[in-house]
Amino acid sequence: MLFYIYIVAITAEAMSGALAAGRRNMDMFGVALIAFLTALGGGTMRDIILGNYPISWTQHPSYVYLTISAGLLTMLVARYMQRLNRMFLVLDAMGLIAFTIIGCNVALSLEPKYHYSTLVVVMAGMMTGVGGGIFRDILCNRTPQVLRHELYASVSLLVALLYLGLKYIGIDENINMSVSFVVGLSIRLAAIYWNWSLPVFSYSPNKWQ
Amino acid sequence: MLFYIYIVAITAEAMSGALAAGRRNMDMFGVALIAFLTALGGGTMRDIILGNYPISWTQHPSYVYLTISAGLLTMLVARYMQRLNRMFLVLDAMGLIAFTIIGCNVALSLEPKYHYSTLVVVMAGMMTGVGGGIFRDILCNRTPQVLRHELYASVSLLVALLYLGLKYIGIDENINMSVSFVVGLSIRLAAIYWNWSLPVFSYSPNKWQ
Amino acid sequence: MLFYIYIVAITAEAMSGALAAGRRNMDMFGVALIAFLTALGGGTMRDIILGNYPISWTQHPSYVYLTISAGLLTMLVARYMQRLNRMFLVLDAMGLIAFTIIGCNVALSLEPKYHYSTLVVVMAGMMTGVGGGIFRDILCNRTPQVLRHELYASVSLLVALLYLGLKYIGIDENINMSVSFVVGLSIRLAAIYWNWSLPVFSYSPNKWQ
Numbered sequence: 001m002l003f004y005i006y007i008v009a010i011t012a013e014a015m016s017g018a019l020a021a022g023r024r025n026m027d028m029f030g031v032a033l034i035a036f037l038t039a040l041g042g043g044t045m046r047d048i049i050l051g052n053y054p055i056s057w058t059q060h061p062s063y064v065y066l067t068i069s070a071g072l073l074t075m076l077v078a079r080y081m082q083r084l085n086r087m088f089l090v091l092d093a094m095g096l097i098a099f100t101i102i103g104c105n106v107a108l109s110l111e112p113k114y115h116y117s118t119l120v121v122v123m124a125g126m127m128t129g130v131g132g133g134i135f136r137d138i139l140c141n142r143t144p145q146v147l148r149h150e151l152y153a154s155v156s157l158l159v160a161l162l163y164l165g166l167k168y169i170g171i172d173e174n175i176n177m178s179v180s181f182v183v184g185l186s187i188r189l190a191a192i193y194w195n196w197s198l199p200v201f202s203y204s205p206n207k208w209q
Numbered sequence: 210m211l212f213y214i215y216i217v218a219i220t221a222e223a224m225s226g227a228l229a230a231g232r233r234n235m236d237m238f239g240v241a242l243i244a245f246l247t248a249l250g251g252g253t254m255r256d257i258i259l260g261n262y263p264i265s266w267t268q269h270p271s272y273v274y275l276t277i278s279a280g281l282l283t284m285l286v287a288r289y290m291q292r293l294n295r296m297f298l299v300l301d302a303m304g305l306i307a308f309t310i311i312g313c314n315v316a317l318s319l320e321p322k323y324h325y326s327t328l329v330v331v332m333a334g335m336m337t338g339v340g341g342g343i344f345r346d347i348l349c350n351r352t353p354q355v356l357r358h359e360l361y362a363s364v365s366l367l368v369a370l371l372y373l374g375l376k377y378i379g380i381d382e383n384i385n386m387s388v389s390f391v392v393g394l395s396i397r398l399a400a401i402y403w404n405w406s407l408p409v410f411s412y413s414p415n416k417w418q
Numbered sequence: 419m420l421f422y423i424y425i426v427a428i429t430a431e432a433m434s435g436a437l438a439a440g441r442r443n444m445d446m447f448g449v450a451l452i453a454f455l456t457a458l459g460g461g462t463m464r465d466i467i468l469g470n471y472p473i474s475w476t477q478h479p480s481y482v483y484l485t486i487s488a489g490l491l492t493m494l495v496a497r498y499m500q501r502l503n504r505m506f507l508v509l510d511a512m513g514l515i516a517f518t519i520i521g522c523n524v525a526l527s528l529e530p531k532y533h534y535s536t537l538v539v540v541m542a543g544m545m546t547g548v549g550g551g552i553f554r555d556i557l558c559n560r561t562p563q564v565l566r567h568e569l570y571a572s573v574s575l576l577v578a579l580l581y582l583g584l585k586y587i588g589i590d591e592n593i594n595m596s597v598s599f600v601v602g603l604s605i606r607l608a609a610i611y612w613n614w615s616l617p618v619f620s621y622s623p624n625k626w627q
């Protein structure tokens with residue numbers, strides 16, 4: 001199940017990257033690159049930081065073709081996508097959760113080679129979940145949305161903690177994933193609907209620094 | 210031959226990085242850093258993503274000294290460089306091709322350790338070719354030029370495919386490189402001359418995302 | 419001694435990152451991420467480039483908790499921090515020197531695995547010293563301050579050269595560190611006080627490039 005959600009998620013993320021590239025008037029190559037990085041950049045960063053070589057997508061060329069195709073296709077269908085607004089928000093939320101769970105498992109699977117503490121496992125999940133969006137925004141030269149939006153990274157953190165907690169107490173993997181998805185998705189959608197957000201820190205420039 | 214072209218190419222790339230730093234009023238250190246990253250940043254990214262340790266330039270300090278010197282020298286001679294405009298475009302195009310071919314070969318040389326598919330070999334070539342320019346533009350806080358310019362990354366893609374195709378059917382390495390250079394250079398210069406470019410994707414901001 | 423200075427330094431760097439995030443109106447998650455990256459990002463970049471796996475902070479979760487806590491605490495106490503302006507400049511200068519010395523030693527400690535030349539050891543020190551500030555500025559979408567400020571990266575360079583020089587001629591490690599600190603701190607504070615800076619390269623846009 002996680003595999004199918006992952007496929008849908010990288011497609012949705014690639015399309016969101018393509019739209020961001022379109023807002024900067026990039027050419028086909030730029031669109032393809034940003035689509036790829038938005039979908040697979042978080043996992044790349046995770047693999048580099050954990051020392052997980054070879055990096056996942058280099059062993060799965062089909063993911064690369066999928067994200068690039070989705071990005072290029074977006075150039076053609078962008079005008080019809082506004083109606084799909086809500087569907088995309090749900091797909092994006094599912095992707096956030098799937099990415100987070102996959103990221104945690106990658107860190108755990110490295111146990112024989114490197115021992116990573118729970119903190120690092122959680123960070124690996126969050127990097128996978130939100131990293132792609134950060135790359136997209138840096139390449140499109142804007143302040144990363146994920147750093148000043150409604151609950152997004154927080155949902156990733158919560159899902160990672162819930163999933164690892166349930167795993168630790170020995171809950172069956174399928175039940176664990178289902179619970180993590182239901183809880184994560186509910187909170188994310190509630191956050192969008194009611195505009196929940198974390199406290200914002202506004203600091204006015206002055207002489208300091 | 211590839212070695213000499215590489216030396217000329219990293220020098221030319223370093224100088225282009227220094228000019229970009231100058232447009233942001235950076236100090237000597239900034240100029241040196243951006244010159245270094247523009248010339249050697251693409252190869253660094255490629256080595257990190259492929260897991261090719263130790264990273265190439267760490268074993269060739271002379272390349273580092275060369276790029277930093279070229280960057281600092283540019284501070285002195287920038288005012289005379291406008292007349293050399295055309296020569297630089299040719300050097301930059303030669304660098305793009307040399308970097309691409311070298312990048313493909315690095316990925317191929319890792320075969321005993323990691324098996325990389327042709328897609329990844331092509332991507333390694335392109336990363337080496339266009340990566341430095343992307344770093345330069347991110348550090349100078351502008352949307353990467355390479356993502357919205359005339360055929361540039363596309364030339365790198367084409368050269369990688371041509372070079373690997375000829376290699377695959379067993380053409381002699383020297384002939385292969387010569388053909389790749391002539392074809393790549395012709396297309397790049399024609400693209401500059403006639404302003405060829407890829408379709409641009411312009412997407413206007415609205416409520417979606 | 420280096421250990422305590424390191425702890426103070428990552429705390430001070432984390433707080434400077436949090437203030438930069440506050441100027442961009444980021445939420446709590448953004449503040450925590452930028453605090454973490456400002457404090458530990460330079461060392462992360464160094465470890466990735468040197469191939470020093472597992473990356474240092476993944477084996478010391480307490481550093482991660484410390485930097486995130488310092489960042490979040492800054493949200494509460496920012497208004498009182500302006501009076502501490504001078505103290506922060508001194509802490510930041512001490513951090514720059516401690517980071518530089520630690521970075522050099524990490525590169526030297528990899529000798530059995532990879533041989534790194536003195537140039538790379540110096541660069542490892544500088545990356546550790548100034549890398550975090552560069553990440554902070556890229557994520558806050560501004561041209562990195564360190565690339566156009568008074569002597570900052572230069573102090574890191576000088577400290578690395580002095581420390582390695584004294585080490586090479588066999589000076590006792592404790593005396594070496596003390597000398598490096600006194601010299602580095604004096605130059606950095608003098609640079610702030612008298613506004614010393616490197617020559618700036620200003621290049622006006624024109625047709626070239």
